[in-house]
Amino acid sequence: MKTLPRSTATLPASAKRRFGIVTARPSEYLIHMRFGQIREPSSGQGASAFLWPWDSFALIPTSIDRLQFTADQVTRERVGVEVVGLAVYRIVEPRVAYRMLDFDDPAEATERLRKILVEMFVGATRRLVANLGIEEVMTHRKEALAAELMREISPVLEGRGGLEDGTDRGWGVVIDTIEVQNVRILSETVFAQMQAGFRNSLERQSREAELDAKKAIAMKEAADRQALEALRLSADLESREQKAVAESRARKTELLESDRRAQQEAEAAERAKVAELERAQRELLAQESLAVARAEARRRELERQRELEALERARQAPMLEAKLAERRAEAELEQALAEARHKLTGEVSEARLREILLVETLPKVAEAFAGQIEGAHLYSFGGAPDPTAAIAQAVAQVLSLAKTVGLSLPKGD
Numbered sequence: 001m002k003t004l005p006r007s008t009a010t011l012p013a014s015a016k017r018r019f020g021i022v023t024a025r026p027s028e029y030l031i032h033m034r035f036g037q038i039r040e041p042s043s044g045q046g047a048s049a050f051l052w053p054w055d056s057f058a059l060i061p062t063s064i065d066r067l068q069f070t071a072d073q074v075t076r077e078r079v080g081v082e083v084v085g086l087a088v089y090r091i092v093e094p095r096v097a098y099r100m101l102d103f104d105d106p107a108e109a110t111e112r113l114r115k116i117l118v119e120m121f122v123g124a125t126r127r128l129v130a131n132l133g134i135e136e137v138m139t140h141r142k143e144a145l146a147a148e149l150m151r152e153i154s155p156v157l158e159g160r161g162g163l164e165d166g167t168d169r170g171w172g173v174v175i176d177t178i179e180v181q182n183v184r185i186l187s188e189t190v191f192a193q194m195q196a197g198f199r200n201s202l203e204r205q206s207r208e209a210e211l212d213a214k215k216a217i218a219m220k221e222a223a224d225r226q227a228l229e230a231l232r233l234s235a236d237l238e239s240r241e242q243k244a245v246a247e248s249r250a251r252k253t254e255l256l257e258s259d260r261r262a263q264q265e266a267e268a269a270e271r272a273k274v275a276e277l278e279r280a281q282r283e284l285l286a287q288e289s290l291a292v293a294r295a296e297a298r299r300r301e302l303e304r305q306r307e308l309e310a311l312e313r314a315r316q317a318p319m320l321e322a323k324l325a326e327r328r329a330e331a332e333l334e335q336a337l338a339e340a341r342h343k344l345t346g347e348v349s350e351a352r353l354r355e356i357l358l359v360e361t362l363p364k365v366a367e368a369f370a371g372q373i374e375g376a377h378l379y380s381f382g383g384a385p386d387p388t389a390a391i392a393q394a395v396a397q398v399l400s401l402a403k404t405v406g407l408s409l410p411k412g413d
Contacts, residue, residue, distance in 0.1 A: 093172030
């Protein structure tokens, strides 16, 4: 009989789309297959692929998931208990997991994986509880149950290889943690008996704790009294120490004040000494300045005297030169007169005498005076006689000589 294809309304999501682009979410792993082989470039976490009608694909969720299991079992003492646990798992090898589960419908495949894991946990928990005592189950949940479940089931679920090596071990699933949430004793009588012993123990512990508390209170009161007495003694001792410290501080303050006053007096004496030294230095400087001023005045006075002497010498020099010139002129005049007398004795005519006087004698007299006075500088100080008066006197003598010999000089207009 020919089998009709399923309606597209009842097909899983992966079977409804055989052509076009398919994209996996970030928490999904896309496996793109063509002709029975995985397409490597388009397969991966959150990947996208273009599907042809002859292609197939699977979307495998890789986010974490949780499951809760409940297992009833009797312990080694034949006491029934109920164990409630929680496991957190995830798919870490999608290429191994997709061969173990049908991921045409990811939700159905995830639910099927959860049911399988619950059954595995329940079976393993019952087997473990059957070999444990009630005390171990109640007090050692992590070591006796959770750790053993992890050690037993994890190797079965984890994949140890890849798709290419053809491994047939593991499902590609990793269990992150297993927690035993609750362990409950199913028999109320057993539970009450266990609670009775526990209650008796608690009551005994409570009475012992009460007695210990009373004893501790009495010891604490005694210790408090001793502490109060010690505090009183300590306060008394501290008061004495504070009084001694205050007295010591007062003495120290007094000594410091005395030292301060002595230091101030020493500083004042030092300042007075410094002031006296400064005053003596000022007086010494004033005396030195006065001596310097006097020496400077004396030097200026000497210079002024030297200048006056030089001026006096300069004033006397022209007069001496004039006297010398006068003496030379007189000598020259006497010589000229002698010559004139000599010539007169030779009976020279008046015209000749006038000629000799004007042409020879007077020019010689003038030359004599000019030679003496040429380089001299004439100075006149106060009422000193004019040196040029000697020249006038010599000329007068020449004229007198001319008259004595009978010469008559022409008169001016």
